[in-house]
Amino acid sequence: SILDLTCSDSVRLLNGSSLCSGGLQVKSNQRWSSVCEADFDLQDAEVVCRELGCGPPSLLRGALYGEAEAPVWSREFQCGGHESALLDCRSSGSARSSCSPGKAAGLTCSEPVRLVGGASRCAGTLEVKHLGEWRPVIGSDWPLKAAGVFCEHLDCGSAVSVGKKKSTYRFVLKINPDCFKLRSSLRECVEPSYSSSVLSVTCSDLLAQPSIIVPASMDGVSEAQQQGLRVSRGSSLTISCSIQPQFPGGSFQLTFTSSNTAYNYTQPAVNHSAHFLFPVTEPAHQGNYSCFYRVYVFSHNFSSESRQLSVTVSGHPDPTGFIIRALVLPLILLLENVVLYFYCKASRGQKLGRPENNKLVNFGVGAAEEGPAKEEGAHLISR
The missing domain is CATH 3.10.250.10 (SRCR-like domain)
Known part of the structure; x- marks a missing residue:
């Protein structure tokens, strides 16, 4: 046949x-x-x-x-x-x-490629699905630009390192890097081979995306639209940055930007997180915040950025508390002073009134008693 x-x-x-x-x-x-x-x-x-x-x-x-x-x-x-x-x-x-x-x-x-065995989906041994089976790619001297094609297809940025490592695999796939220059299909660039050395690729977007949150239990903080926050002026604000536990160490940088200024605050990562405290929130704290996580691994510096968090600072603290402090309390103090003034004035009048009346009575009584005595004395002299 x-x-x-x-x-x-x-x-x-x-x-x-x-x-x-x-x-x-x-x-x-x-x-x-x-x-x-x-x-x-x-x-x-x-x-x-x-x-x-x-x-x-x-x-x-x-x-x-x-x-x-x-x-x-x-x-x-x-x-x-x-x-x-x-x-x-x-x-x-x-x-x-x-x-x-x-x-x-x-x-x-979608490309039938993947990176396995690494700290994330953007690092590890390069595998290609061929004839319905995943197989590693033979380790060879690949330029970063050629390996970056796989990082690009995996939405992992660009390649930062390419290397070889020993493997228990024997049946592998051989890929000609020059084949990519023609933008051919992956099937046309792959052929079966035999080796114990496989290709390891690390892409730039190795890190997961950090998260940025504000504890919901904080006083003076309320959620707004589009992932924003509204913070009362004068209240405290804590912004927490965290990331999935991929690598030990590293640091977090909290970046603040507004229409006319920009600041960076940096703290070491402790248990894969960091907390940035602003004890008294002012209008100057209004703007956009984002967390950057940075770590040095595989002889390279890697970084990953969180989503942006928009913070709006109200012109005054909590309206109810502000009204009480700014209006009601001064009125109460004024009313207390007025009441105290009239009370003291009335009390003083009572104290002054009682001694004068007594003196007049005593004087009248004394005069009435003294009159006959004087008359009697005069009468004795005349005698």
Whole structure:
């Protein structure tokens, strides 16, 4: 018997930024044709990604990779999603000779790559899914720029280090770095090999994203819209930064920015967190805050930034307390002073009134008694 093998070369993705992305073209009768977005759906995209040896589709959008180039594929694809090649799918009998500008089918498939065994999904041994099985890539002298393609596809930034390490694996995959320059599909760049040395890649976005929070139990702090906080002037404010326990040590930098100023506050990470206290909040503390976590590992400095936290400082402390302190208390003190004044005045009048009355009475009594005595004395003298 004779084994008949047919290698598919019927679809391609052009002008994309990754190995499995670009504008879709279909080959028929030795001619490449663009596909109109209206004739292509998600089930069709699943077939294309599978045919190219890529992962499932992650983005399906027209005009993403330029306008359609003439000629245009004339029929609508009607795939069930299980086919192994796009040309195996049924198609409609309708004919299309042109495609509106910006309506060419664009497709991004996820790359069947991963980094395993590291501190995060952005570091570890490079593995590629080939023929339905995950296998490590043979360790070789890869330039950072070539390895950075994998970091890019994993949404992990750029590559900061590439190395080799021993492994118990024997059956590995060999990838030609030069293959990426042609933006070919990953399937075309991979071939089975045998080695005990595998490739280890560390990407720049190694760290998880830190979190930034304000304890909900703090007085004078209330939540506002869009993840913002409203803080009463004069109250205390604590902003806490934390991160998942990936590496020991490191430090947190709390960055504050407003319309006219910027400040940085730094503390060492203790139990993967740091707490920044502002004892008395003033209007100058109003602005945006974010946490930066920095750590030195693998002979490199890594950093990761949290989301922004918007803080608004009200013009006065808690309104009720402010009114009491600013209005009610002075009125109470004034009223107390008035009452005390009249009370003291009335008390003084009573004290002065009682001695005068007594003196008048005593004087009257004395005069009445003294009168006859004087008359009697005069009478004795005359005698």
